[in-house]
Amino acid sequence: MANRTDNSTRCSTSKKPNDGLMLILATFTGIAIGFLLGVSFPTLSLTKMNFPSSIVPSVNTVYIEEEKPERSSKKVLPPQELNNSSGAAFHKIWVPSNPRGAEMLPPRIVAAESDFYLRRLWGLPKDDLPAVKPKYLVAFTVAYGQRKNIDACIKKFSDNFTIVLFHYDGRTSEYDEFEWSKRAIHVSVPKQTKWWYAKRFLHPDIIAPYEYIFIWDEDLGVENFDAEEYIKLVKKHGLEISQPAVESRKSITWKITKRIPGIEVHKEVEEKPGRCNDPHKPPCAGFIEIMAPVFSRDSWRCVWHMLQNDLVHGWGLDFALRKCVEPAYEKIGVVDSQWIIHQKIPSLTDQGTVQAGKSAFQGVRERCKLEWTMFQKRMSRSEQKYLKEIASASSNST
Incomplete structure (x- = not known):
């Protein structure tokens, strides 16, 4: 009986250092994986990831389209980022030559004149x-x-x-x-x-x-x-x-x-x-x-x-x-x-x-x-x- 008791005490004591080592290894492994994910996250294209609408909050955004001869780049920015940014890539629309009150519109969308031509309610x-x-x-x-x-x-x-x-x-x-x-x-x-x-x-x-x-x-x-x-x-x-x-x-x-x-x-x-x-x-x-x-x-x-x-x-x-x-x-x-x-x-x-x-x-x-x-x-x-x-x-x- 005495031998069995000593034995079990020794076994119990010898396992504790092993458990602690495993916990430390698991922690470091988790940190390493998290770090790798964090480093790689900015390169992910959110436009290609589909999230349920229930977990994506609705945010007011401003749409900017920069036209170039070869291609056009499009950016969707929150208003606060648009207003606070001073970078050349971010522009707030303000066209003084537009009609009064329409300065914030891109010139090509401004319809400054009209007519009395009658139009249909259907077709092109x-x-x-x-x-x-x-x-x-x-x-x-x-x-x-x-x-x-x-x-x-x-x-x-x-x-x-x-x-x-x-x-x-x-x-x-x-x-x-x-x-x-x-x-x-x-x-x-x-x-x-x-x-x-x-x-x-x-x-x-x-x-x-x-x-x-x-x-x-x-x-x-x-x-x-x-x-x-x-x-x-x-x-x-x-x-x-x-x-x-x-x-x-x-x-x-x-x-x-x-x-x-x-x-x-x-x-x-x-x-x-x-x-x-x-x-x-x-x-x-x-x-x-x-x-x-x-x-x-x-x-x-x-x-x-x-x-x-x-x-x-x-x-x-x-x-x-x-x-x-x-x-x-x-x-x-x-x-x-x-x-x-x-x-x-x-x-x-x-x-x-x-x-x-x-x-x-x-x-x-x-x-x-x-x-x-x-x-x-x-x-x-x-x-x-x-x-x-x-x-x-x-x-x-x-």
Whole structure:
């Protein structure tokens, strides 16, 4: 018994050093394997490893694509790494030449201009439009009572024109009786003028594809007018701002707009004594009225910026159009061989409200005259302030 006890004690004692040695070896082996894995980990391509979505957190990333002639390299970076990195390989997009507000976009994705071309809801976008897209735009401000006259007018404009109708009486679906209405753009806001509409819906970047823009009243007779022929004459005579010559059953306010038979275009006239201080300035030259103006794309960009948000009747605008082309007495004119009849139907004035014993017509008329005075003052003060600032800057630089 004594021998067995001694034996087992010796066996037990002799095993302990072996167990400790094995534990040490296992630890060092684990450390070595871990070290090797750690060294090799950065070389693994995470893009080729698929992890369950449940164990991969969602992280906001910024996508950058660097284009090179031979190949393109793509990097996906967390925003904080993008912002903090100063390395040449990391770029934050900022393009000052982009339109205001779009500086953070790559230039090739910026769509700064648009159009009124109608598109389908199916198929390929490239197949939406006809082979020959409309090159010009005509906009009428209309009430349903003048629908027959508008129908006659629009039939004078070919498929080369995009048609826009601004409905100031709120009636739009009634125009479905006309075939052309299906391809027209209809905008309806009650009791607004064409210049209110033009400022808000005819921004130069929206109508950028169109070479010429017609912004017409609804009470025009067009029996002697052809839009395509008109465009030819405008181009031939270099007119940036123009109108068809006018015949009227009533008196014509400005002599320059009256038709001169037997000629294609005129750009100046002799007015009543005292009306023109300079024969090259309005109303003797560089002048058209606002009932049927036609603008080139470039001139409209300037005129649009001159339109005031709160002055909706456009009175006084005709005297200021010359500021948008140079020389105005050469680039503003009246087309005589394509002429219209001004019917002078006071339909918009009926949209006013009777106030303080004044009729709706009187109220609208007074607002027109008030706006003319306000516009003249704003233009004069703006020019004086600008010239004063230029003079001051010039004196400071010398």
